Amino acid sequence: MFRFFKKKKILDPMEDLLNLAIEDLGEKWISYSKSTRFKVSVPLSENIDMFAQPLVDFFKNRYMTLYQFSGSIFWYAVSEAILISKTHPQAEVKFAIKQLDTKLDTKYG
Numbered sequence: 001m002f003r004f005f006k007k008k009k010i011l012d013p014m015e016d017l018l019n020l021a022i023e024d025l026g027e028k029w030i031s032y033s034k035s036t037r038f039k040v041s042v043p044l045s046e047n048i049d050m051f052a053q054p055l056v057d058f059f060k061n062r063y064m065t066l067y068q069f070s071g072s073i074f075w076y077a078v079s080e081a082i083l084i085s086k087t088h089p090q091a092e093v094k095f096a097i098k099q100l101d102t103k104l105d106t107k108y109g
Helices: 013-035 044-052 055-062 064-069 072-085 090-107
Strands: none
Touching: 013 044, 013 055, 013 064, 013 072, 044 055, 044 072, 044 090, 055 064, 055 072, 064 072, 072 090
């Protein structure tokens, strides 16, 4: 009724681009996890690392604006994509991401 009193949502193009990147990486993770047999002896953190390595260049090329803003956004997008995909329990994914934290700055940042 009083539309002019409603607060307008400010669209953030960087946030939209980040959401698109997360969705894109999520699709890639689902495809990867369907085509890869995860061995019980290999920690999820290593599987995530193997998944992420070839995607750095893909991410740089496709989402250069995000990557230039901060290299750590790549890892955030990968982490969120895996969590959202729900291929593994959330606690297991979060534990794996914590295991990878020590590598992040030197490898992807």
